[in-house]
Amino acid sequence: MKILVVEDSRKLQKSLSAGLRRLGYAVDIAGDGEEGTAFAITGNYDVIVLDLMLPRKSGLEVLQEIRRSNQSPEVLILSARDQTRDRIEGLQQGADDYLVKPFSFDELHARIQALVRRRFKQKSPVISIGKIKIDTSLHIAYLGADCFPLTPTETSILEYLALNRGRVISPDRLLNQIYDSNSYSSKNAIEVHVSGLRKKLRAQGVTDLVETRRGFGYLIN
Amino acid sequence: MRSLSKTITFSTILWVALILAIGQIVVDRVVENLLLSQFDIALESKARALVTLTKYDGTEVELDFADEFMSEFEALENPEYFELFLGNGNLLERSHSFDGYPASRFRDQIDEVLFSDLELPDGRAGRLVAIKFIPQIEDKDESLRTTIALENRPRAILQLSRERKTLDSAIMRFHLLIAGISVVILIAVMLSVTRAIRLGLEPLIQIKNEISQISPRTLDRRITAQGQPRELEPIATQFNLVLVEIEKALYREREFSSDVAHELRTPVTEIRSLAEVGLRWPAEKDISSYFADIYDSSKRLDRLIENLLQLCRSEEGGIELDVKSVKLDEIVEMVCLSLAEEIAEKDIVIEPALAPMPVVLTDPQWLKPVLQNLVFNAISHSPEGSTVTLKAIADAGTCELEIENPMQDPLSAADLENIFKRLWRKDSAREAGRHAGIGLTLVKSYVDLMQLEVKVTVSDNRFCIVLSGMKIA
Numbered sequence: 098m099k100i101l102v103v104e105d106s107r108k109l110q111k112s113l114s115a116g117l118r119r120l121g122y123a124v125d126i127a128g129d130g131e132e133g134t135a136f137a138i139t140g141n142y143d144v145i146v147l148d149l150m151l152p153r154k155s156g157l158e159v160l161q162e163i164r165r166s167n168q169s170p171e172v173l174i175l176s177a178r179d180q181t182r183d184r185i186e187g188l189q190q191g192a193d194d195y196l197v198k199p200f201s202f203d204e205l206h207a208r209i210q211a212l213v214r215r216r217f218k219q220k221s222p223v224i225s226i227g228k229i230k231i232d233t234s235l236h237i238a239y240l241g242a243d244c245f246p247l248t249p250t251e252t253s254i255l256e257y258l259a260l261n262r263g264r265v266i267s268p269d270r271l272l273n274q275i276y277d278s279n280s281y282s283s284k285n286a287i288e289v290h291v292s293g294l295r296k297k298l299r300a301q302g303v304t305d306l307v308e309t310r311r312g313f314g315y316l317i318n
Numbered sequence: 319m320r321s322l323s324k325t326i327t328f329s330t331i332l333w334v335a336l337i338l339a340i341g342q343i344v345v346d347r348v349v350e351n352l353l354l355s356q357f358d359i360a361l362e363s364k365a366r367a368l369v370t371l372t373k374y375d376g377t378e379v380e381l382d383f384a385d386e387f388m389s390e391f392e393a394l395e396n397p398e399y400f401e402l403f404l405g406n407g408n409l410l411e412r413s414h415s416f417d418g419y420p421a422s423r424f425r426d427q428i429d430e431v432l433f434s435d436l437e438l439p440d441g442r443a444g445r446l447v448a449i450k451f452i453p454q455i456e457d458k459d460e461s462l463r464t465t466i467a468l469e470n471r472p473r474a475i476l477q478l479s480r481e482r483k484t485l486d487s488a489i490m491r492f493h494l495l496i497a498g499i500s501v502v503i504l505i506a507v508m509l510s511v512t513r514a515i516r517l518g519l520e521p522l523i524q525i526k527n528e529i530s531q532i533s534p535r536t537l538d539r540r541i542t543a544q545g546q547p548r549e550l551e552p553i554a555t556q557f558n559l560v561l562v563e564i565e566k567a568l569y570r571e572r573e574f575s576s577d578v579a580h581e582l583r584t585p586v587t588e589i590r591s592l593a594e595v596g597l598r599w600p601a602e603k604d605i606s607s608y609f610a611d612i613y614d615s616s617k618r619l620d621r622l623i624e625n626l627l628q629l630c631r632s633e634e635g636g637i638e639l640d641v642k643s644v645k646l647d648e649i650v651e652m653v654c655l656s657l658a659e660e661i662a663e664k665d666i667v668i669e670p671a672l673a674p675m676p677v678v679l680t681d682p683q684w685l686k687p688v689l690q691n692l693v694f695n696a697i698s699h700s701p702e703g704s705t706v707t708l709k710a711i712a713d714a715g716t717c718e719l720e721i722e723n724p725m726q727d728p729l730s731a732a733d734l735e736n737i738f739k740r741l742w743r744k745d746s747a748r749e750a751g752r753h754a755g756i757g758l759t760l761v762k763s764y765v766d767l768m769q770l771e772v773k774v775t776v777s778d779n780r781f782c783i784v785l786s787g788m789k790i791a
Contacts, residue, residue, distance in 0.1 A: 108588040108611040115602055116595040150580070177583035178576060199587035202594040 098213055098257065099123040099274045101142040103133030103159060104175065105151050113146065116202055117209075118277075121236045121249050121256075125278045130154025138166040141273055144212050146205070149176040149187065157190050164191040171212035175200070210234050217260040224259045226317060228303060231259050240301050250275060251294040254287070258307060258317045267314035291315060322522075323515045327508070334507045338500040345496055350489050357485045358433050361447045365478040368400055372474055374453040376462050379404060379472055381411040390480075391415050398480040399438065405473030415439075425477065426450075438481060446479040521550050529557070537565040577741040577755075581622055585615040625756045628687075629740070632763040639681040639768065643791040646675035646710055646719065649682060653689045660697050667705040668693075675710040676717050678788040684764045689719075691757040692783055696723035699781065718786040725781045734774050738762040 100122045114124045127133035130151040149156035174187045177198040184195045222234040230239040238245040253275045268284040276282045308316045371382045390398045397415035407424045419439035425448045438444035452471050455462045528541040543554035596608040696706045700723040709720040736742045743755040765772045770787040
């Protein structure tokens, strides 16, 4: 899952990006409105966490440009402005959620998860595919009742393919959604992680969960 | 609660009633006297008729009176009375209506004609006229007129009285008429005044209704000023102007509260987020920088709260200044020393004036934070490696202190108008940094407290702030 944080406070950039990366998200950071717009309309993000009072271009202007572009990320506004009229304005301009500062990191995470579920039309945080269950809120996979040990990247790949069940996801797309834009990873890394994931699944007797469409990408049916 | 319309109605009616009462008394008196006078004239005329019938033949006085010509003197009902006395008080003649009654009191008056009220023999209230006269000489004997001198002729007094019930009832009827007219006038006044007041106060009531619909939530409403009466139009216009000012003040207060909330929330959010992430993932690679960031944000929060408190205290007023001789050089030096870290960080050169700064009369407790803020601002908004100039100019017993710096981000004329406003910042983003936009507001507040002046100018990309009005010791 790829998240863009558009926030001018260097300290918040640091803590949010660190926390969200720890939770398995790919996180890009933009420090002002212009940078945020450029990232948002080219980066194919699932969720954008957007501060309203930004240098160079306000959060609302960034939001308007996102909505005019061909991108359709979920947008969560983060703002110290708590007046009802501010919330209404933000939501009316096309935001999907509004969180007032100061906030709890757990609440921010829960709201991001809710937006991700909405994006992939999932009502429950748990996705069941045969014997495999994937808890998208805890980023844990289960085989029956037992926890299925996967690396964070493998979990992210499994979660992303499960959320896009029935659709072929190219390695480029996976690379883009699982790693930060500044990451030096390549498609080969994706192939290595998919291979490792399959090996662990097969070891548990789960075969053919992740299919390969040669020349196109990967698919969970 | 006192009602304006009731007060006007009550006082108007009271005054009208008072005027009517006085008018009624005056008219009553005048008319009563007029009627009495007419009554007396008629009474006197009748008495004069009897006087003409009184003759003197040289030996005795006679009244040539016949009852059949003046039957009122023997009428059984409402009779009139007369008595003719000689000058010595001897009763000469009296009307038959006196029959059975004793003679009435002889009035030997000085005046020729005397009117008085009395009780008639039959008990009714009456009016009496007494005429003192000299009886005429009998016409047949013309010689008597010449032989008997006027002063030797006998005097006679005729007393004529009649009931005055008709007069009294006429007066009473007139009293009642006047009283009735007064009551009608009073009722008419009451109704017309009430109506006139209602009509007159209608615009005021309309304004009251419009005002009653204005609340703190609907301060954008205005009352109708156009078409109001001449007396109310300026009030309505002024009220609307006051409303505009209140609305602006309330908007400023709301903006200020919102900005304060934002300024406080930003460091709190940073602290909370850093602490939460740090506690959850203590093995984060740069965890030690989290502590430094939390410390930095808490310092910012502390500074902001302190500045807000200082601003509140200085705006509350009631602060007494402790004015003393202060060496401006020393204060500037202390300020620069306290900002050594910031100066070094941006490699700024502080260039004090070559000439020594004067000793001024001021309160150093308030001057120091002013200079601290001004120099700190100059350092913060100057490009790295630039020069900030401090110059003191003494003129006519006062001293000006000029602080000038090159601008990192240019300011417009509109920016200069806002520069002393609370929490104003050039960048509306309120980027997390060291400036909350309250320093220059504090400066203005302290400068006002010290009764000094501060003004800002911009030219050639240089920002100049001048503190003036300091008295030289």
